[in-house]
Amino acid sequence: MNTHNSVSRLELVNITKQYPGCLANDNISITLMPGEIHALLGENGAGKSTLVKSIYGVVSPDKGDIIWDGREVSIKSPSIARDLGIGMVFQHFSLFETLTVCQNIELCLSKTQLVNIGDLASRITQLSEEYGLNVNPSRYVHSLSIGERQRVEIMRCLVQSVKLLILDEPTSVLTPQEVAGLFVVLRTLSNEGCSILFISHKLHEVTEICDKATILRGGKVVDTCVPNEETPASIAKMMVGDLAEQDAGYAKKEGTESVLCVSSLSLEPKQPFGTALKDITFDLKSGEILGIAGVAGNGQDELMAIISGEDERNIKSTLSLSKQDIGHLHAGERRKLGMAYVPEERLGRGAVPEMSLSENTLLTHSEGFIRNGLVDWQSIKDYTTTMIAKYKVKCHGEFSEAKSLSGGNLQKFIMGREIGQNPKVLICAHPTWGVDVGAALAIHQALLELRDQGAAILLISEDIDELFLLADRMSAICDGHLSPVVKTESTNIDQIGQWMAGTFIDNKSVSISNTTPAQKANS
Amino acid sequence: MDSDLIVQILFAAIKTGTPLLFIALGEVICEKSGTLNLGQEGMMLMGAVVGFLAAYGTGSAGLGVLAAMLMGALMSMIFAVLVLHLGANQVATGLALTIFGTGLSAFIGSGVVGQTIQGFQPIAIPFLSDIPFLGRILFNHDILVYFSFVMTFALIYIVNKTRIGLILKAVGENPHAANAIGIKVLRVRYLAVMFGGIMAGVSGAYMSLVYTPMWVENMTAGRGWIALALVVFASWRVGRIMLGAYLFGLASIMHLVLQGLGWSISPNLLAMLPYVATVIVMVIISADRFKEKLLAPRSLGKPFDPRNMA
Numbered sequence: 001m002n003t004h005n006s007v008s009r010l011e012l013v014n015i016t017k018q019y020p021g022c023l024a025n026d027n028i029s030i031t032l033m034p035g036e037i038h039a040l041l042g043e044n045g046a047g048k049s050t051l052v053k054s055i056y057g058v059v060s061p062d063k064g065d066i067i068w069d070g071r072e073v074s075i076k077s078p079s080i081a082r083d084l085g086i087g088m089v090f091q092h093f094s095l096f097e098t099l100t101v102c103q104n105i106e107l108c109l110s111k112t113q114l115v116n117i118g119d120l121a122s123r124i125t126q127l128s129e130e131y132g133l134n135v136n137p138s139r140y141v142h143s144l145s146i147g148e149r150q151r152v153e154i155m156r157c158l159v160q161s162v163k164l165l166i167l168d169e170p171t172s173v174l175t176p177q178e179v180a181g182l183f184v185v186l187r188t189l190s191n192e193g194c195s196i197l198f199i200s201h202k203l204h205e206v207t208e209i210c211d212k213a214t215i216l217r218g219g220k221v222v223d224t225c226v227p228n229e230e231t232p233a234s235i236a237k238m239m240v241g242d243l244a245e246q247d248a249g250y251a252k253k254e255g256t257e258s259v260l261c262v263s264s265l266s267l268e269p270k271q272p273f274g275t276a277l278k279d280i281t282f283d284l285k286s287g288e289i290l291g292i293a294g295v296a297g298n299g300q301d302e303l304m305a306i307i308s309g310e311d312e313r314n315i316k317s318t319l320s321l322s323k324q325d326i327g328h329l330h331a332g333e334r335r336k337l338g339m340a341y342v343p344e345e346r347l348g349r350g351a352v353p354e355m356s357l358s359e360n361t362l363l364t365h366s367e368g369f370i371r372n373g374l375v376d377w378q379s380i381k382d383y384t385t386t387m388i389a390k391y392k393v394k395c396h397g398e399f400s401e402a403k404s405l406s407g408g409n410l411q412k413f414i415m416g417r418e419i420g421q422n423p424k425v426l427i428c429a430h431p432t433w434g435v436d437v438g439a440a441l442a443i444h445q446a447l448l449e450l451r452d453q454g455a456a457i458l459l460i461s462e463d464i465d466e467l468f469l470l471a472d473r474m475s476a477i478c479d480g481h482l483s484p485v486v487k488t489e490s491t492n493i494d495q496i497g498q499w500m501a502g503t504f505i506d507n508k509s510v511s512i513s514n515t516t517p518a519q520k521a522n523s
Numbered sequence: 524m525d526s527d528l529i530v531q532i533l534f535a536a537i538k539t540g541t542p543l544l545f546i547a548l549g550e551v552i553c554e555k556s557g558t559l560n561l562g563q564e565g566m567m568l569m570g571a572v573v574g575f576l577a578a579y580g581t582g583s584a585g586l587g588v589l590a591a592m593l594m595g596a597l598m599s600m601i602f603a604v605l606v607l608h609l610g611a612n613q614v615a616t617g618l619a620l621t622i623f624g625t626g627l628s629a630f631i632g633s634g635v636v637g638q639t640i641q642g643f644q645p646i647a648i649p650f651l652s653d654i655p656f657l658g659r660i661l662f663n664h665d666i667l668v669y670f671s672f673v674m675t676f677a678l679i680y681i682v683n684k685t686r687i688g689l690i691l692k693a694v695g696e697n698p699h700a701a702n703a704i705g706i707k708v709l710r711v712r713y714l715a716v717m718f719g720g721i722m723a724g725v726s727g728a729y730m731s732l733v734y735t736p737m738w739v740e741n742m743t744a745g746r747g748w749i750a751l752a753l754v755v756f757a758s759w760r761v762g763r764i765m766l767g768a769y770l771f772g773l774a775s776i777m778h779l780v781l782q783g784l785g786w787s788i789s790p791n792l793l794a795m796l797p798y799v800a801t802v803i804v805m806v807i808i809s810a811d812r813f814k815e816k817l818l819a820p821r822s823l824g825k826p827f828d829p830r831n832m833a
Binding site: 090103 | 686689690692693696697700701702703704705706821
C-alpha cells in the first residue's frame with residue numbers, strides 16, 4: 001500500500017441523498033488514499049450502493065462535496081467520472097450480451113482514448129496477460145460465464161487506466177477459487193497505486209484483502225476499522241448494531257425414505273442463454289435438507305423450473321414423487337401432491353406484484369379457501385394476518401400489495417406461505433437472499449422445523465456458508481452437471497468450491513463442449 | 524416467359540417494394556434503439572398527404588419530399604415526447620398515432636382528392652443502365668429509388684461498422700448499462716425515433732408522388748403494418764430488409780402478372796397475397812422462438828426512466 005502521498009485520492013464530505021420515504025445517505029464522509037483497498041460494509045439497504053453511485057455519477061447527491069486528488073469536483077454523469085479516472089464494476093446489468101468483449105469495451109472509451117490505444121483488441125490481449133485476466137476480445141459476452149463477465153468489466157476499467165476502481169459485491173457470483181484469482185488482480189492494482197472501493201458483506205473476504213473499512217447502517221457511517229485487526233464476528237457486530245447471533249450450527253439429521261427422485265434427467269434449455277441439464281440423478285429423502293451449491297447460471301434455474309413444473313415439458317419417468325411418476329403433471333397438480341416451491345425471483349414469480357398479500361396467499365392455497373366455487377375471503381384474510389404475525393413480515397396488513405414490501409419481508413412472506421401448506425417436498429431457492437440477519441434466522445428456524453416434521457427440503461443457494469449451516473447432505477451444480485451428493489459432515493468448503501468449478505466432471509459426460517446453444521444459434 | 528417480361532416484373536417489384544423499404548429502414552433503426560413505434564401507418568399517410576399538397580402547391584416534387592420528411596419528423600416527435608419523455612405505453616401511443624394520422628390526412632387532403640401532379644421521372648443512369656438485364660431492372664428508376672439504395676447501404680455500414688451502430692445496439696439491449704457508461708439513452712432514442720419518422724415521411728411521399736402521383740384517402744393500404752412484419756422477418760438486419768421489401772413488392776404485383784398471363788383466379792384473392800405472406804412470415808418466425816429472442820433488441824418496447832436507477 002502506498003500512502004506516502006499525503007493528498008487523498010478521494011474524499012467524500014457529508015454526502016446526503018434523500019429518496020422518497022428513505023434517507024439513503026446521511027452525512028457520509030470517507031477518505032481514500034492512493035493504493036488503498038477500502039471496504040464499504042453494511043447490510044442490504046444500508047446505503048452502500050447509493051453512495052458508490054453518487055461517486056460514479058449515476059445518482060446525484062442532494063448535499064455534500066466530492067474532493068478528487070485535492071480539488072473539488074462535481075460528478076454529474078458517469079462519463080465525467082470516467083474522465084477523472086473512476087471505474088466501476090457493477091453487480092448487475094452492465095455488459096451488452098449481443099456484443100463482443102471488444103465492442104463492449106470500445107463503447108466505454110472516448111474517441112481520444114481510442115486513438116491513444118490504437119488497436120484495442122491487442123491492447124486487451126496484452127492487459128489480459130499482464131494481469132492474468134484471461135479475456136478473449138473477440139468472444140460474444142453471452143457465451144461467457146459470470147466470472148468471465150466480471151473480468152471483462154475489470155478489463156473495461158483497466159483499459160482506461162483508472163485511479164479508483166469501485167467493485168459492487170464482486171465476489172457474490174464467484175467460486176472460492178475465482179475469488180482468490182480476483183484478489184490477486186486487486187492486490188496488483190493496489191500496488192500500482194490504484195485505489196479500490198470494495199462493497200461486500202462477506203466479512204472474511206474483507207478481513208483478508210482490505211486495508212480499511214467503513215461500516216454503514218441506516219444510511220450513516222457507524223464505524224471505521226482496520227479489518228485485519230478485527231475478526232469477522234467483531235465486524236458483524238458493528239454492522240448489525242447488536243451482537244449478531246453467530247451461527248453455532250444446527251443438528252444434522254439423516255433422512256428416512258426417498259420422496260423425490262430425479263433419475264438421469266437431461267434437458268436442453270428453453271432460453272437462448274440457458275444451461276442444458278446433463279444426466280442429473282439424485283434423491284431427496286423425507287426429514288432432510290439437501291443443499292445444492294453453485295454459481296448462478298449453472299443450471300439451477302432450469303433444474304428448479306423442471307422439478308416445480310414451471311417448465312412444462314414432459315419428462316416422464318425421470319421425476320417421481322413418493323414413487324409416483326410426476327414428470328407429465330403440471331405445476332398445479334404437483335402442488336396438490338404436496339410439493340411447494342419458493343422461486344428465486346420473488347416479485348413476478350413468487351408473488352404477483354400488484355396483488356395484495358391475501359390474494360397472493362390464495363394463489364397457492366386454493367384448496368382450503370374455496371367453498372362451492374366461491375372464495376372464502378374472511379378465512380383467507382385471517383390466515384394471512386396470522387402468517388404475517390408469525391413470520392414478522394413488516395407491512396401495513398394483509399391488504400398490502402406484494403410490491404410494496406421490501407425484498408426481505410416479501411421473502412419471509414413467501415417462505416411462510418409455502419411452509420404453511422405443510423408440504424411433503426419444499427423446493428427452495430436462495431431462501432435468505434437479501435434478507436437481514438434477524439429475518440434470516442427466522443427463516444432458518446422455520447426450515448429446520450419443517451424438516452423435523454418430516455418434510456423433504458431441496459435448498460438451492462449461492463451462499464455456501466448458509467448451505468453448510470442448514471443442509472444435511474450437499475452437492476454442487478456446474479454447467480448443468482450435478483456433483484456427487486455427500487453428507488455435509490464428510491465434506492468441506494474447499495471440496496464443494498472445487499465442485500462448483502466443475503472438477504467432478506471428468507469423464508462423466510462424453511464431451512463438454514464450450515459451445516453454448518446460444519452460440520450455435522448465432523453462428 | 525420471355526426475358527422482357529421478367530425484367531418488367533422485377534422492375535415493378537423494386538418499385539413496389541421501395542416504399543416498404545423506406546419505412547422499414549426507419550422502423551428498424553427505431554426498434555434497434557429499443558422503441559417500438561406502431562404509428563408507422565399514420566406517419567406515412569401524413570407524409571403522403573403533406574408531400575402531395577406541397578408538390579401540388581409549388582409544382583416541385585422535390586419540395587414535396589422535403590415537406591413529407593418534415594411532417595414525418597414532426598409526427599414522430601409527438602410520439603417521442605409521449606413515450607420517451609412522459610413514459611406513455613409505446614403500443615397504445617403508436618396505435619393512437621396511426622389513428623390520428625389516418626384521420627387527419629383524410630381531412631387535410633379532402634380538397635385535392637383526384638388531382639394529379641407531375642411526379643418524379645425515371646432517370647437512366649449512364650453506363651450502368653446499359654448493363655444487360657440488370658441495368659434495366661436496377662438503374663432505370665426515379666431518384667427516390669436510388670436514394671433508397673444509398674440509404675440501405677449507408678445504414679448497413681453505420682449499424683455494423685461504426686460506433687454509432689454500437690451505441691444504438693447497446694441502448695436497445697440494455698439502456699441501464701448504456702446509461703451507466705455515459706451514453707445519453709433518451710437522446711439516442713429521440714434521434715432514432717425521428718429517423719423513423721423521416722423515413723416514414725419519404726415512404727409516404729413515394730406513394731403520393733411516384734407510385735401513384737395523386738392523393739387518395741388511406742392510400743398506403745396497410746404498408747406501415749407490413750413494414751413492421753418486415754422488420755421481424757429481417758430479424759432486425761438492415762440488409763435483409765431490402766431483400767424482404769422486394770419480395771413483398773413481388774408478392775404485391777403477382778396478381779397483375781398472373782392476370783396478364785391469363786390465370787383465372789379472382790383478383791381479390793390475389794391482391795391478398797402480400798398480407799397473407801405477412802401472416803405466414805410472422806408465424807414462421809415466431810415458431811423459432813430461440814432465434815427471435817437472440818436477435819430482437821432485448822429492451823424493445825420497455826420504457827427507460829433515467830431517474831429511476833435505484
